[in-house]
Amino acid sequence: MDFEYSPENLEMQRTLRRFLDEEVLPRNRDWYRIADEGRYPTEVVEPLKARARELGLWNLFLPGLKADEPGTALSNLDYAPLAELMGRIGWASEVFNCNAPDTGNMELLHLFATPEQHERWLKPLLAGEIRSCFSMTEPDVASSDATNIETTIRRDGDHYVVNGRKWFSTGAAHPNCKVAVVMGVTDERPDADRHRRHSMILVPLDTPGVQVVRNVAVLSHVAPDGHCEIVYRDVRVPVANLLGEEGSGFxxxxxxxxxxxxxxxxxxxxxxxxxxxxxxxxxxxxxxxxxxxxxxxxxxxxxxxxxxxxxxxxxxxxxxxxxxxxxxxxxxxxxxxxxxxxxxxxxxxxxxxxxxxxxxxxxxxxxxxxxxxxxxxxxxxxxxxxxxxxxxxxxxxxxxxxxxxxxxxxxxxxx
Incomplete structure (x- = not known):
């Protein structure tokens, strides 16, 4: 089994390492100083994002990128050493539009989005214009078993109504976070298949009834982009916001x-x-x-x-x-x-x-x-x-x- 990197990948690693050392690392103190003031350091990150895109260091994580989508499509194996380099600076992944949870959300949208969802959400995410969060974990159940999720997503005519409490929704405190991918129960029958009860739906964060309650600290450290507790109270979103099919959430x-x-x-x-x-x-x-x-x-x-x-x-x-x-x-x-x-x-x-x-x-x-x-x-x-x-x-x-x-x-x- 040969894990030798190709000459092209080695050159990309060198380019990335130079960029990290010469342009990202010198802003590290500024990033943390601004974060300690309780603000997200967009004035540090945004210029670096523009520069990374110029260098072709953009959306490196998504093998399925299409020709008309911005970025450099790499295999998982080719992306791995680049992710390792990004990991040396905790906030660096966002500079390359390779940060969680957006990477996972973009992959979901890439695989399952309707044309309308692709246009409204995936395109600006791929461009780094907005961010997203992933709302699955709940404080009241053992979310390590995803079938325990209790948030409800009930059909009401041309809308779904979302009710539930989530937390550790990473990224929800970011000033550019515009949409949450919410997982909840659509089939509430007692005898329903436990792996076919849940669905995912796209909820714009400015929808009435969405409340970001707090940014949860992790070992007393508060991330400026947030690991947030979010309450969804009678949140109405169009049926067209369903991601994939009903029951496919798990x-x-x-x-x-x-x-x-x-x-x-x-x-x-x-x-x-x-x-x-x-x-x-x-x-x-x-x-x-x-x-x-x-x-x-x-x-x-x-x-x-x-x-x-x-x-x-x-x-x-x-x-x-x-x-x-x-x-x-x-x-x-x-x-x-x-x-x-x-x-x-x-x-x-x-x-x-x-x-x-x-x-x-x-x-x-x-x-x-x-x-x-x-x-x-x-x-x-x-x-x-x-x-x-x-x-x-x-x-x-x-x-x-x-x-x-x-x-x-x-x-x-x-x-």
């Missing part, structure tokens, strides 16, 4: 997550790479008990384990990306669960080691480590908690074992 949710998990995992690996670099520099500079930290065996062990674990995780993610490109998202379902499980736990280990090497400074905003650590801890929940992915992987292994039951008998040295 299937749409699953289709949306495959490539997005590759993106998340590679951005996570990018953060881990940065953490290793920072940890090594700190260990070479800092002295304790008459020696540099780098001279202590336990610090060397942390560095060595971090290096091999990151490289292992990257190979696993690239394999999943290659399988998606070759055989489709569904064929890579187990691989996608595996990378999500591995990358989230890897992130926690590597960032914990880096913070420990930095000492008290690692807990402060003086370095990006504390904020990166909070992302890693949150990653063990979003896009499915670790336990769900363990269950998916284990059930697949047990299924294979049932199919070949008895095949290991000859290996027993008894009887």
């Amino acid at each position: 299937a749409l949710a699953q289709a949306r997550l495959g490539p997005g998990r590759v993106h998340h995992c590679m951005r996570t690996i990018g953060q881990c790479e940065l953490a290793i670099e920072m940890m090594c520099e700190r260990a070479l500079e800092r002295r304790a008990f008459g020696r540099h930290l780098a001279d202590f065996a336990n610090i060397q062990d942390w560095i060595a384990h971090s290096r091999v674990e990151v490289d292992q995780a990257r190979l696993l993610v690239l394999r999943a990306a290659a399988k998606m490109d070759r055989a489709g998202n569904q064929a890579a379902r187990i691989d996608v669960s595996a990378i999500k499980l591995v990358a989230a736990q890897l992130h926690q280990r590597v960032l914990d080691r880096a913070i420990q090497v930095f000492g008290a400074m690692g807990l402060t905003p003086d370095t990006p480590l504390a904020q990166m650590f909070s992302w890693g801890r949150a990653m063990r929940f979003f896009d499915g908690p670790d336990e769900v992915h363990c269950r998916v992987i284990a059930r697949d292994e047990l299924g294979k074992a049932k199919a070949r039951r008895g095949s290991t008998a000859a290996y027993y040295l008894i009887g």
Whole structure:
């Protein structure tokens, strides 16, 4: 299995890295200063977006881009190393119109939008003119099982009426967020198929009855674009806003997550790479008990384990990306669960080691480590908690074992 990048991809990586180092990173302090004032740093991001589009670093995540749509269509495998580079700066993905949750929402619209929905929502999203949020998770149910979702989407003549409470709707506090993709129940019959009860609908955020209640902090960190709690009270939207067919919501949710998990995992690996670099520099500079930290065996062990674990995780993610490109998202379902499980736990280990090497400074905003650590801890929940992915992987292994039951008998040295 060859994961060697093509010359064209390597050149794109060099272009992206130069742009990040020379134009994005110098604005990093400004971005965080403005965000700390409680505003979204659009004055930092928008000029960079225009520049990225000039360089052809735009909509890199969507393999299905058409000739008349802006961007550079890359395979999942080709996009993966670029996502890793973007991950080194927490807000950088938006510069390239490659930020969640818009990537997943654009993919859904690309696959299932009507011509009217394509014109109204997908075109401005692809152009980076608006943003969107994804309203699935609810505070009152275990949303790791998407069939638990209780928000209702009831047909009333030429409209649907939406009622429910969501939270962790990422992006809803962004000043350019104009539409939410809302998942809810359309078939309320008690005996309905639990995987065919839900649907998705496009809800403009300025629709009467939509209330963004609060921006939920994550480990005391408030994201300026928001992980918002939203209440939908008797929100009326046209029937034409239904995404896909009634009852297809669960299937749409699953289709949306495959490539997005590759993106998340590679951005996570990018953060881990940065953490290793920072940890090594700190260990070479800092002295304790008459020696540099780098001279202590336990610090060397942390560095060595971090290096091999990151490289292992990257190979696993690239394999999943290659399988998606070759055989489709569904064929890579187990691989996608595996990378999500591995990358989230890897992130926690590597960032914990880096913070420990930095000492008290690692807990402060003086370095990006504390904020990166909070992302890693949150990653063990979003896009499915670790336990769900363990269950998916284990059930697949047990299924294979049932199919070949008895095949290991000859290996027993008894009887």
